[in-house]
Amino acid sequence: MTERYVVAIDQGTTSTRCIVFDRRGRLVSLAQQEHKQYYPKPGWVEHDAAEIWRNVERLAPEALRRAGITEEQVAAVGIANQRETTLLWDRDTGAPLGHAIVWQDTRTDDLVRDLRDRPDAKLVEHDSALPLATYFSGPRVRWMLDLHPELRARAERGEVLFGTMETWLIWKLTGGLHVTDVTNASRTMLLDVHTLDWSPTALAFFGIPRAMLPEVRPSVGVFGKAVAAFPGVRIGAALGDQQAALFGQTCFTPGEAKCTYGTGSFLLLNTGGELVRSTHGLLSTVAYQIAGGPTAYALEGSIAITGSLVQWFRDQLELIASAPEIETLARTVADNGGCYIVPAFSGLYAPYWRSEARGVIVGLTSYITKGHLARAVLEATAWQTREVVDAMNADSGLDLTTLRVDGGMTADNLLMQFIADVLDVPVVRPLAAETVSLGAAYAAGLAVGYWPDLEGLRQNWHRAAQWLPTMDPRLRTTEYRNWQRAVERTFDWTRPS
Amino acid sequence: MFTSWHRVGNVPGTVQSIERAAAVLRLLAGTSGHLALGEIARSLDLAKGTVHGILSTLRHVGFVEQDRASGHYRLGATLLNLGTSHLDVNELRSHAINWADPLAARSGEAVRVGTVADGQVLVVHHVFRPDDTFQTLDVGSLLPLHATALGKVLLAYGAAGSAPAEELDRFTRRTIRTPQALATELQQVRDAGWSREVEEMTPGTASLAAPIRGYGGLVVGAVGISGLVERVCDSHYHPHHHLVALVREAARAISRDLGAARR
Numbered sequence: 001m002t003e004r005y006v007v008a009i010d011q012g013t014t015s016t017r018c019i020v021f022d023r024r025g026r027l028v029s030l031a032q033q034e035h036k037q038y039y040p041k042p043g044w045v046e047h048d049a050a051e052i053w054r055n056v057e058r059l060a061p062e063a064l065r066r067a068g069i070t071e072e073q074v075a076a077v078g079i080a081n082q083r084e085t086t087l088l089w090d091r092d093t094g095a096p097l098g099h100a101i102v103w104q105d106t107r108t109d110d111l112v113r114d115l116r117d118r119p120d121a122k123l124v125e126h127d128s129a130l131p132l133a134t135y136f137s138g139p140r141v142r143w144m145l146d147l148h149p150e151l152r153a154r155a156e157r158g159e160v161l162f163g164t165m166e167t168w169l170i171w172k173l174t175g176g177l178h179v180t181d182v183t184n185a186s187r188t189m190l191l192d193v194h195t196l197d198w199s200p201t202a203l204a205f206f207g208i209p210r211a212m213l214p215e216v217r218p219s220v221g222v223f224g225k226a227v228a229a230f231p232g233v234r235i236g237a238a239l240g241d242q243q244a245a246l247f248g249q250t251c252f253t254p255g256e257a258k259c260t261y262g263t264g265s266f267l268l269l270n271t272g273g274e275l276v277r278s279t280h281g282l283l284s285t286v287a288y289q290i291a292g293g294p295t296a297y298a299l300e301g302s303i304a305i306t307g308s309l310v311q312w313f314r315d316q317l318e319l320i321a322s323a324p325e326i327e328t329l330a331r332t333v334a335d336n337g338g339c340y341i342v343p344a345f346s347g348l349y350a351p352y353w354r355s356e357a358r359g360v361i362v363g364l365t366s367y368i369t370k371g372h373l374a375r376a377v378l379e380a381t382a383w384q385t386r387e388v389v390d391a392m393n394a395d396s397g398l399d400l401t402t403l404r405v406d407g408g409m410t411a412d413n414l415l416m417q418f419i420a421d422v423l424d425v426p427v428v429r430p431l432a433a434e435t436v437s438l439g440a441a442y443a444a445g446l447a448v449g450y451w452p453d454l455e456g457l458r459q460n461w462h463r464a465a466q467w468l469p470t471m472d473p474r475l476r477t478t479e480y481r482n483w484q485r486a487v488e489r490t491f492d493w494t495r496p497s
Numbered sequence: 498m499f500t501s502w503h504r505v506g507n508v509p510g511t512v513q514s515i516e517r518a519a520a521v522l523r524l525l526a527g528t529s530g531h532l533a534l535g536e537i538a539r540s541l542d543l544a545k546g547t548v549h550g551i552l553s554t555l556r557h558v559g560f561v562e563q564d565r566a567s568g569h570y571r572l573g574a575t576l577l578n579l580g581t582s583h584l585d586v587n588e589l590r591s592h593a594i595n596w597a598d599p600l601a602a603r604s605g606e607a608v609r610v611g612t613v614a615d616g617q618v619l620v621v622h623h624v625f626r627p628d629d630t631f632q633t634l635d636v637g638s639l640l641p642l643h644a645t646a647l648g649k650v651l652l653a654y655g656a657a658g659s660a661p662a663e664e665l666d667r668f669t670r671r672t673i674r675t676p677q678a679l680a681t682e683l684q685q686v687r688d689a690g691w692s693r694e695v696e697e698m699t700p701g702t703a704s705l706a707a708p709i710r711g712y713g714g715l716v717v718g719a720v721g722i723s724g725l726v727e728r729v730c731d732s733h734y735h736p737h738h739h740l741v742a743l744v745r746e747a748a749r750a751i752s753r754d755l756g757a758a759r760r
Contacts, residue, residue: 412587433595464630465624
């Protein structure tokens with residue numbers, strides 16, 4: 001019998017990757033292509049969706065060629081994508097109407113501020129379980145329709161379609177199927193997360209015609225058959241990238257959590273079949289829905305600045321030549337010397353949500369060296385994780401027992417040990433580093449029966465490294481208190497002009 | 498202004514571009530400040546384009562630096578620290594990590610990446626054997642050079658300086674004990690391109706390793722697997738071919754990564 005494989009398309013913010021996995025969840029081949037970032041104005045970030053699709057068309061055969069396999073050997077393809085990035089296109093021509101507005105884009109700032117003042121804003125926040133913010137897709141659709149009033153009439157007739165990146169890719173792959181999955185839909189502010197269908201209240205609030213929206217489908221389940229890029233192959237899954245990482249880390253049980261450490265960091269905790277509303281500044285989101293099976297929800301804590309603080313240390317302060325050298329420099333000293341860095345470069349995210357806060361370095365004395373600063377840089381990532389974990393424990397009533405980690409910063413042993421120390425739980429890194437694409441592959445393979453069940457996927461998860469807490473509890477308490485005092489000093493720095 | 502040895506002539510049987518590069522370096526070393534491209538070209542009586550190519554190459558390997566503001570050239574920090582400079586261990590790990598994981602997944606054994614520190618092997622990266630049994634990270638620990646596969650690679654390719662000349666520490670009855678026996682073994686490593694160690698450190702375990710090469714082919718570390726003898730070796734104590742192939746493949750991949758990353 002010919003060996004069969006599963007392919008993941010990881011459509012990320014800076015690049016698109018196609019990755020082939022085997023039955024044991026091992027990476028067989030990878031093809032990757034970056035796409036252009038457009039910054040037309042300060043705070044604006046755009047992508048060319050046509051370019052991204054061309055990349056997928058090129059990468060698909062390349063990944064199969066590198067694996068030495070044909071389409072017939074691909075059991076299913078799964079999609080993981082950058083979330084909240086918003087695109088409109090023409091139903092008849094299939095051509096994008098302008099660039100996609102990327103999740104980092106803050107052009108809807110004024111619009112969101114106006115919308116927030118409306119009395120029915122609370123109803124939308126209830127249905128979507130999200131706070132009204134520029135981060136999500138709904139305000140962006142409204143912004144586009146406001147800018148081009150002729151589009152609104154066409155959207156009402158269903159001639160103009162909206163989609164996030166997985167919707168766009170499935171449309172192109174299948175030659176015209178207009179669908180989304182619940183995880184991506186849950187980031188639009190347009191989904192009622194209780195019924196898992198579009199919320200009439202939210203659509204009326206934003207003035208978005210229902211005819212332009214895709215059909216909401218489970219994340220894990222056959223969407224359709226591809227006619228392009230992977231002709232004849234079934235599309236078995238679509239998930240937002242952070243939800244895909246949670247799936248790839250096999251966090252299927254309530255209380256299991258993962259944190260992906262990159263430029264920023266995203267901690268997701270599986271809360272099971274119950275939607276947990278955060279009272280501590282976290283986001284409630286859909287973790288995954290299996291067709292004909294259960295829906296799992298998650299709490300999400302986003303940390304804006306983690307890896308990017310190391311980049312700042314390298315590029316702006318020029319104290320190190322490469323990011324990994326931060327560990328070398330930090331190891332030249334035994335502790336932080338009383339110095340703390342709070343990287344509130346553009347305010348603080350979870351659990352504070354203080355946009356007026358700005359970064360501080362506190363505790364400076366003539367004793368402090370660049371080694372202490374390097375320590376403070378790494379410790380900032382760990383303490384920010386601790387704050388999010390505390391908020392999650394309080395919201396969910398579940399006490400985190402282990403943190404599963406992935407992402408580039410897991411190469412830093414000093415940081416991983418410090419995270420274990422300040423959380424007082426073991427930190428484990430899985431053997432599979434590509435958790436986002438692995439999650440998409442797992443979900444797609446599960447949908448077509450390539451893997452039998454969640455338990456089968458769990459058996460593919462192997463521990464590659466583990467860091468156990470060793471910190472004296474009294475020191476942990478004192479240091480946490482110091483960190484919190486440092487955070488307080490960032491508040492109220494910028495003043496309205 | 499400059500003495501005659503700065504002038505570049507053609508000596509038969511030598512590589513002209515290297516002679517010219519050496520002249521550029523001597524010129525830069527002989528001046529206290531920085532030199533502009535035009536000054537260097539004039540001093541050596543070479544075309545600006547030729548000198549620019551030489552300077553770009555020297556910049557690429559870190560022997561020359563260019564001032565951001567003036568565009569002038571000076572000797573690079575790498576050249577000044579030649580002999581003591583080495584690849585940052587955390588940098589090495591960040592390049593090795595993407596290849597060490599698949600090696601552990603495919604071989605089913607624990608993976609370690611090592612470099613030299615204080616005449617021993619410093620473990621800079623460790624991936625657990627993927628069987629989810631309790632294992633402890635030993636990043637930062639030191640291992641003997643002559644009794645580990647990682648150490649033999651580092652010795653064989655000169656990454657650890659010259660091999661020890663005195664009697665060697667004994668760990669098991671199979672440990673290599675004399676400098677002569679070690680020299681023979683290291684020659685075999687160089688011939689084969691990989692190293693082995695069977696019960697020389699701990700009874701019942703064996704290890705394999707291959708060299709990680711940095712810029713210009715210099716060996717900067719070693720990557721290897723270790724596990725129970727009966728899994729790593731056949732009944733004649735020969736390592737399984739497919740495991741050797743996996744280790745060498747991973748070492749080549751990390752080397753490519755390092756070469757490509759150093760721009």
